[in-house]
Amino acid sequence: MANFVSPGVYIVEKDFSDYPVSVNPSVVGLVGFAGKGPVDKATLITSQEGLVKTFGEPDESIDGQALEGALEILEATNSLYFIRCASGGVEASAAVEMGGCPGVQVEAGGYGVTAGAVFKFQIYDNNGAKKFISPKTVTVGTGLASSQAVALKAALGGAIEASLLGGYYDDSTLTTGFLVAGFAGGDARLSISAYDTDGTTPLAILKAIDVEGAAGSAASTADVYGSTIHASSLSYLVQSLYPGAGYNRVLQPDGSYKGNSILISTLGSNKNTFNVQEGEATSESFVTSFVQNEGFIEDVINTGETSLTSEYIKGNIVSGYEDFTVTKLASFINQPTDMGVTSVRTTSNGVSNATANPRFIKLIEGTYALVNGTNGIPATDEDAASVLIGSEATDPKTGIYLLDDEVLNISMAAVPGYHNQTLQDALIALAERTGDFIAVVSPPVATSPVQAAIDWTNGQSETRTTALNSSYAAVYWPHVKVFSTFDGKDRWYDPSIFAIRQMAYTDEVSDPWFAPAGFVRGRLTKPSETELPLNQGDRDSLYSGGNVINPIVNFPQQGITIFGQRTTQRAATALDRVNVRRMMIVLRKILLRSTRQFAFEPNDFTTWERVTKTVEPLVDEIRRRRGITQFKVVCDETTNTPVRVDRGELWCKVLIKPTKAAEVIIFELNLTNQSADIG
Numbered sequence: 001m002a003n004f005v006s007p008g009v010y011i012v013e014k015d016f017s018d019y020p021v022s023v024n025p026s027v028v029g030l031v032g033f034a035g036k037g038p039v040d041k042a043t044l045i046t047s048q049e050g051l052v053k054t055f056g057e058p059d060e061s062i063d064g065q066a067l068e069g070a071l072e073i074l075e076a077t078n079s080l081y082f083i084r085c086a087s088g089g090v091e092a093s094a095a096v097e098m099g100g101c102p103g104v105q106v107e108a109g110g111y112g113v114t115a116g117a118v119f120k121f122q123i124y125d126n127n128g129a130k131k132f133i134s135p136k137t138v139t140v141g142t143g144l145a146s147s148q149a150v151a152l153k154a155a156l157g158g159a160i161e162a163s164l165l166g167g168y169y170d171d172s173t174l175t176t177g178f179l180v181a182g183f184a185g186g187d188a189r190l191s192i193s194a195y196d197t198d199g200t201t202p203l204a205i206l207k208a209i210d211v212e213g214a215a216g217s218a219a220s221t222a223d224v225y226g227s228t229i230h231a232s233s234l235s236y237l238v239q240s241l242y243p244g245a246g247y248n249r250v251l252q253p254d255g256s257y258k259g260n261s262i263l264i265s266t267l268g269s270n271k272n273t274f275n276v277q278e279g280e281a282t283s284e285s286f287v288t289s290f291v292q293n294e295g296f297i298e299d300v301i302n303t304g305e306t307s308l309t310s311e312y313i314k315g316n317i318v319s320g321y322e323d324f325t326v327t328k329l330a331s332f333i334n335q336p337t338d339m340g341v342t343s344v345r346t347t348s349n350g351v352s353n354a355t356a357n358p359r360f361i362k363l364i365e366g367t368y369a370l371v372n373g374t375n376g377i378p379a380t381d382e383d384a385a386s387v388l389i390g391s392e393a394t395d396p397k398t399g400i401y402l403l404d405d406e407v408l409n410i411s412m413a414a415v416p417g418y419h420n421q422t423l424q425d426a427l428i429a430l431a432e433r434t435g436d437f438i439a440v441v442s443p444p445v446a447t448s449p450v451q452a453a454i455d456w457t458n459g460q461s462e463t464r465t466t467a468l469n470s471s472y473a474a475v476y477w478p479h480v481k482v483f484s485t486f487d488g489k490d491r492w493y494d495p496s497i498f499a500i501r502q503m504a505y506t507d508e509v510s511d512p513w514f515a516p517a518g519f520v521r522g523r524l525t526k527p528s529e530t531e532l533p534l535n536q537g538d539r540d541s542l543y544s545g546g547n548v549i550n551p552i553v554n555f556p557q558q559g560i561t562i563f564g565q566r567t568t569q570r571a572a573t574a575l576d577r578v579n580v581r582r583m584m585i586v587l588r589k590i591l592l593r594s595t596r597q598f599a600f601e602p603n604d605f606t607t608w609e610r611v612t613k614t615v616e617p618l619v620d621e622i623r624r625r626r627g628i629t630q631f632k633v634v635c636d637e638t639t640n641t642p643v644r645v646d647r648g649e650l651w652c653k654v655l656i657k658p659t660k661a662a663e664v665i666i667f668e669l670n671l672t673n674q675s676a677d678i679g
Contacts, residue, residue, distance in 0.1 A: 018597065018614045023589045025582070026077040026507040028500055029403045029410040029437065031388055031427075032066020032417065033377050034084045035059060035246025040390065040398040042081040042408055048074045053278075055084060056246030057258075057486045063377050063384060065417030068484070069497035072526065077504035081410065083402050087387045089243025089376025094262055094368035095235040096315075099126070099184030101362050104192055116197035123164050125266075126185035126364055131164055135191070137199070165190075182266050184362035236363060238262050238315040243376050247312070249277075249369035256280060260312055262368040272363045276312050284310055288363065313370075385420035400427050403437065410437045411512075411585060412503055416494040419444040421464045428568075431472035435588055438503075438567075438581055439473045440496040448531065450538045453477050454547050457568070468548065468568040471575035474499065475568055476550045477542070478534075480527035480560060492531065495552055498524050502562055503582070513583035513627035515565045515661040517550070522562035530554045539563060546570055550578075565661065580658045583627050590618050591654075603645050608635045611652050619654060631656040 004010050029042070037043065037055035045051045051070050058067040070082055120135040164182045181190040195202055240247035240260065249259040256279065263275040267287060276284040378384045390399015400423075403410050413431065415423060424441045431439040443456040444463055452461065457475055459467035468475060476495040484491050499516070502524070506516040516522060534542070534553050542549040543564050550564030565578040574580045594614055601607045612635045619631045635652035644651055672678065 016610065018594070018610060019617070021590060021593045023586060023593065024079055024409060025411050025512040025586045026504045027079040027081065027409045027411050028073055028077060028504060029081045029083065029408065029413040030066050030070050030073070031083045031085065031400050031403070031413070031415045032064040032069075033062050033086065033375060033384075034067055034082075034244065035062055035375055036240070036244035036373075037082075037084050037242060037246075039084050039086045039089070039242055039376070040396065040402065042083050042402045042405065045070065045074065045080045045082050046078045051080075051082065055082060056244065058484065059246075060487065060489075060491075061245070062375060063417065064415070065494050065497065066415070068482075068491075068493060069414065069416035069500070072482075072493070072497050073501045073504060076501050076508060081403075081408055083399070085387045085390065085399055086243055086376030087378055087383070088374075090372060090374040091239040091241075091243050092245070092247035092260065092370035092373025093237060093239045094370050095237055096262055096264060096368050097185070097235055097364040097366070098361055099186070099188070099364045101180050101182065101184045102188055102190035103180035104190065118195040118197070118199040120193045120195070121165065122189075122191040123181050123183070124187065124189040124191075125183045126188045128187035128189075135193070139199075183365070185364045236315055238313050238368065238370070240370060240373055241310065241312055241314055243373060245373045245375050247370045247373045249371065260370045262313070262370070264363045264365050264368070266365055272365075274363070276310060277367075278312075283312060286310075381418075381420055382422075385418065385423040388415055388418060388423055389426045400430060404430060404434050406436075409589070411582070412440065412500045413437045414440045414494075414496040414500055416497050419463065421466070425466070428468070428470050428473040432470055435472075436585065437472075438578070438585065439470075440476065440499045441468070441473060442476050442479070442495045445479050445492050445494075446531070447477065450534070450541055453549055454541065457547065457549055467570075469570045471567045471569040471581050473568045474550060474566065474578050475548060476552060476562065476564075478531035478552060480524065480531070480552060481529040482527050490528070493527070498527065498552070499550070499562065503578075511625050511627060512586050513579050513622070513625075513659060515577070515579045515663070517562045517565040517578075517661075519558050519561055523558065524552070524560045524562065527560050530560060548576075565663070574658050574660070577661065579661055583622070583658060587619070587622065587656075591615065594618060595652075598650065603640065603648070603650050605636075607650065608640060608652075611635045611650070615652060615654060619656065626659055629657045629659055 035056035043054060045054065048071050051067070051074060055067060055070075058065075058071070066082070066084075070080055074080055116139065119138045121132075121138065122135045123131040125131060166180050166182060179190070179192070181188060193202065247260045249257055249261045251257055258279050260283075261277040263273075263277050263282070265273045265275070267273040271287055271289040274286040274288045275282045378387055388399050390401050391397065392401040392404075396402070397404070400413075400415070403413055413427060415427060419442065424439075427439045428441070431437050443453050447453050447456060455461045456464045457468050459465050476499040479492040479495055480498060481490050482493045483489070502516040502522050503512075506512070506514050506521045510521065514521060530552055534551050539551050539553065541547065542551045543566065548566045548568045548570070550562060550566055552560060553563045554560045567576055567578055567581050569576045575584070595611060598607055598611055601610075612633050615635070616633045619628070619633065622628055623631060632655045633652065634655070635650075639651040639653050640649075
């Protein structure tokens, strides 16, 4: 503390306003496969629409039920992290054709550039169709200097649409430039005739010229931003940003399309509108060009280059799927003279000029479907489980180990649709080690009868050889039937989906320490049927005698309901119930985040008192909200003995009595005779 030695008024500010933080108890982590979207990344999803946009729709060809589970759970919470796994997936792709735009070089004092000269233009698009019924006539104004800049401005001064004809020239020298048609490809043409001031006498220097474009597939050379490419075929390879069949453009039975395609249309004499189509709708739109000062395609489309990156695609110029690196020119006019000249046709009274058609490269109009994407789902259950488990040793981590991230704040996790023992055990072990979440699992579909489900949890079945025994895991059974709106079919859904859904629903209407079961918080409205009916004897067998299965019951009048909330812990303690385990997860997270500021503080009575005053209110808040019935916080010399203080340890003991759920309600009815005194 500073020592004040001179007279004056001083203000010292000290902050002892420690208070407990709050945490969201409803953050769900789901791991599985999908048809599109980022791979091995915990992606925050806050709505069903966002899930479908990012990871695609559920489909029977996608193993597991992670997407189906996410859609159901998002009806009860808006905090869900989806981890997509894939192994050897392939990006969907489309080869967008590139072509040359027909163009004519214009120089000062040449090619009819004189005051009063008349130009007549006809332009043909990439399908060979005329753009004007009669040739467009443009007159160079009188009194203008004989320069290419004047000629270009006269030709482009509104008489011809900028999308059909453009001009490129060096503003600094005004000596040479080009007139370029706005279409590319083998059928694109630019026809120009020059006449004297009378409009009928052909000028000898440029009587008539008919210039073709160049198709990308036939190009032997092309000059793109100063790099001359020699190739038998040339195209712009567009690929989905991530692997997946969900990007493939597929025709649906109703005549609509799903998946992605690229729609290329003309914009400007050397520009394209590059639209990324999602089904029938445009998801993204870019203006692309290979000309200086326009958005270069590699900058606009490729990820990580500029702020105008695509959420769907990446691309590069290729020949036979071999990438070509291209660079921008410092100045357009410095472009090499060898610009890939194509054939020039002239009339009988015309002349041919070898420099008449520099090839201005452009994407050729059309719709290009993305195809051949694959999801990267292994063929065997064991290989799929290995991919879903992932690796903790890699950087970044993969699979379920991405759940081990304090920033995510995962509180519930599952791998719906997969019932592999190794995968489930790894998920439960991760939950136990981190203490951050409860793992929800289930037996495989078609596990029947009741004894088979019991044997499965006890490790006495073909698909599970070790018993489940952890307070950080819960088992729900049987599967439930749900109508899928995406394919119009009834499908059996993993019960872990609805177990987590009701936990999130419980957090919304009550608190995590309320039981996510029963007719108040456990009733399922979406499912129409359970795999098999469970009577009272079945439920007693599943839930007692050391068994740990939470039954999902189809009651005749109340409907399908989760009617149990056991963890898989076999020992008879408070932690053998889901509501208590979830309360302890929340309490642990709040304690950790609320008391970290005390690390490296003096280990004395003042700090102990501050810790106590921080912890007591947060535990009391849980008591007031019916999570515990009684508590006590002890942080003094009794918990912080001299030996512990010497070791640099500060101990705080929190004693709590968790609230138990009334799972068995008994009414004792006593009959007495008329002479008895009831009192």
